Amino acid sequence: MKLLTEVIDVNELHSLRILLESNGIAFHVGNEDSARNFGFIYPARKYNIFILYEKQYDEAMKLLENEDHVVTASINLDQHRRFMVEEKTRSMNQIYKVVMYSFVVIVIIFACFVWYMEATH
Known part of the structure; x- marks a missing residue:
């Protein structure tokens, strides 16, 4: 650019x-x-x-x-705009997946921590 x-x-x-x-x-x-x-x-x-x-x-x-x-x-600017919209959608989907996977990992770690704390008491 x-x-x-x-x-x-x-x-x-x-x-x-x-x-x-x-x-x-x-x-x-x-x-x-x-x-x-x-x-x-x-x-x-x-x-x-x-x-x-x-x-x-x-x-x-x-x-x-x-x-x-x-x-x-x-x-062709119409094709270019459509491509950019598709790329933005793909990027947002990837970001959403990363956030969701991160959330699942955090929940699993938290659950393991709670289980460990209960098991040691």
């Missing part, structure tokens, strides 16, 4: 979002939710636009310079 640019104006952010999405460039906007979290109408900081994939960074830079640039390394 590489920083492409920083913008302050929300309208400029929306324009860049449309430009990048319409050309199949995967990106992330940093600080986007910070304004809403603190109740401000406008963000206290700049919006950071990061390009997710190294191979698309140069293409995105060329798009900033010339909106008519033809992107050769575009990806």
Whole structure:
């Protein structure tokens, strides 16, 4: 993930979002939710636009310079979003399994401790 640019104006952010999405460039906007979290109408900081994939960074830079640039390394953003949702679900399932297994181990250790304490008295 590489920083492409920083913008302050929300309208400029929306324009860049449309430009990048319409050309199949995967990106992330940093600080986007910070304004809403603190109740401000406008963000206290700049919006950071990061390009997710190294191979698309140069293409995105060329798009900033010339909106008519033809992107050769575009990806299908719908497929990318679906993949990311699936990966998040898989990750959450793995975290859930680890937490549950840890809980079971703790319960077993506690039960063994209680049994040991009762057996020694």
